[in-house]
Amino acid sequence: MLDSDINTKTRKIEERAYALGFDGFGITRPEIDEAGNKFSQWLEMGYAGEMAYMARGEAKRRDPSLVLEDIKSIICLRTNYFTADKGMDFLNFPERGDVSLYALNEDYHDIITPRLKELERTIQQEFEGCKTKIYVDTGPVLEKPLAEKAGLGWVGKHTNLLSEDIGSWYFLSEVLVDVPLPESTAADNHCGTCRNCIDICPTDAIVAPYVLDSNKCISYLTIELKGVIPVEFRKAIGNRIYGCDDCQIVCPWNSYAVKTEEPAFNVVNENFLLIDLIQLDEEGFRKRFKGSPIKRIKRRGLLRNVAIALGNSENPESVPYLKKALNDEEPLIRAHVVWALGELMLSESVPFIEQKLADEKDPLVLREIGAIRERFAGFS
Numbered sequence: 001m002l003d004s005d006i007n008t009k010t011r012k013i014e015e016r017a018y019a020l021g022f023d024g025f026g027i028t029r030p031e032i033d034e035a036g037n038k039f040s041q042w043l044e045m046g047y048a049g050e051m052a053y054m055a056r057g058e059a060k061r062r063d064p065s066l067v068l069e070d071i072k073s074i075i076c077l078r079t080n081y082f083t084a085d086k087g088m089d090f091l092n093f094p095e096r097g098d099v100s101l102y103a104l105n106e107d108y109h110d111i112i113t114p115r116l117k118e119l120e121r122t123i124q125q126e127f128e129g130c131k132t133k134i135y136v137d138t139g140p141v142l143e144k145p146l147a148e149k150a151g152l153g154w155v156g157k158h159t160n161l162l163s164e165d166i167g168s169w170y171f172l173s174e175v176l177v178d179v180p181l182p183e184s185t186a187a188d189n190h191c192g193t194c195r196n197c198i199d200i201c202p203t204d205a206i207v208a209p210y211v212l213d214s215n216k217c218i219s220y221l222t223i224e225l226k227g228v229i230p231v232e233f234r235k236a237i238g239n240r241i242y243g244c245d246d247c248q249i250v251c252p253w254n255s256y257a258v259k260t261e262e263p264a265f266n267v268v269n270e271n272f273l274l275i276d277l278i279q280l281d282e283e284g285f286r287k288r289f290k291g292s293p294i295k296r297i298k299r300r301g302l303l304r305n306v307a308i309a310l311g312n313s314e315n316p317e318s319v320p321y322l323k324k325a326l327n328d329e330e331p332l333i334r335a336h337v338v339w340a341l342g343e344l345m346l347s348e349s350v351p352f353i354e355q356k357l358a359d360e361k362d363p364l365v366l367r368e369i370g371a372i373r374e375r376f377a378g379f380s
């Protein structure tokens, strides 16, 4: 096929991508040797925490031809989700939970996947018989280094992709293709001497510029981690109940963020009163978070996080609600409620909890009771 034909077809695909609502488009070859080596190093350091899927997909992430045979190009796409200016003032409202900007609306997988399928159809029409594969977030591909090579932005010191034109509040997705399409120019890095993201991080999770230890990241702790949140991070989590935006909030490039035109990302659900959330039963949770990314962590994950936020709230009004939550059927929730009551009631929490949970059998909860007993030993 002539180069001019390929260029014309690629232009049509790009136009279609923008018409479908993507707001960034770039193309790269699938080779990512250097990023692949660093990724393996990252796994070896244990920085993936309990995200076993990251190690399981190691070979594929390092070599996209294991994902799509004869792969020649990867089309990388950006979808802006910036809806409202966000500062650090959520810390001044400890009675409310903070939820990451990306999770305030409809689940992005549900919005972006049908668009990728449409784009895939256009590519199939332009290059008859070609093979393609689409991914948004969950596939075994290193989306950030690929998008950097495709010119969409650069991987910043906080390890997110950011761009000169709109900052970093966007999702990535891609179409893998077995046709060689014209490559875009890789983006340059503009972090310079800035280190705002490293300095603001409440848990020092950015252990070196461009290196994140997930075990310490609040996003990992509140979304990915299924079990008990290690006690050393609970205070630092503050009132963040789903993800964390701090390293992006303080990034100077996000002052260039442009509001998204995507209606599905504009249904901002901001009323996360902790006292309401701790009272949610299964049905209430299902109704409230239908279609939201928050449903992923289930009621047990959300109420675990809410218990921590209540423990950090310094709000005595939350004590009766936490006391009631000690009866929750879910041991993970009870365990974190024990900690929260210890924070709010101090030594007075011990006799109360001992009496209320006299028949407790679950080892997770017993461990938390043991911890507050030890903490307040000698107080009466």
Ligand code: B12
Residues within 6 Å of the ligand: 035, 036, 038, 039, 041, 042, 045, 051, 054, 100, 101, 102, 136, 137, 138, 139, 140, 141, 142, 143, 144, 145, 155, 158, 159, 160, 161, 162, 168, 169, 170, 171, 172, 173, 209, 210, 211, 212, 214, 217, 219, 220, 224, 242, 243, 244, 245, 247
């Ligand atoms: C696993 C994962 C996480 C993990 C790990 C995050 C991370 N930094 O990788 C956790 C749960 C912590 C997480 C959190 C978030 N995530 Co996430 N996550 C992913 C996922 C599924 C894989 C990312 C991955 O491959 N990580 C592996 C590591 C190795 O990659 P890396 O950090 O880019 O690592 C590079 C650097 O470490 C670098 N490096 C440079 N020098 C050196 C030196 C050394 C010694 C080493 C070891 C490495 C190294 O090389 C590595 C390879 O390029 C992607 C989707 C995907 N399929 O790609 C989404 C993705 C990265 N997440 C996304 C989002 C939105 C978030 C959050 C903002 C959500 C939130 N608000 O809470 C936070 C941001 C936290 C942060 N500061 O990064 C978006 C990011 C969009 C963007 N603009 O970049 C993605 C792309 C999903 C999507 N499709 O839109 N996430």
Ligand code: SF4
Residues within 6 Å of the ligand: 158, 200, 201, 202, 203, 204, 205, 206, 212, 216, 217, 218, 219, 243, 244, 245, 246, 247, 248
């Ligand atoms: S998301 Fe929060 S905890 Fe994770 S690196 Fe950024 S500032 Fe730190």
Ligand code: SF4
Residues within 6 Å of the ligand: 156, 157, 158, 159, 162, 190, 191, 192, 194, 195, 196, 197, 198, 247, 250, 251, 252, 253
């Ligand atoms: S805050 Fe500064 S160092 Fe961090 S990503 Fe943004 S520009 Fe880079």
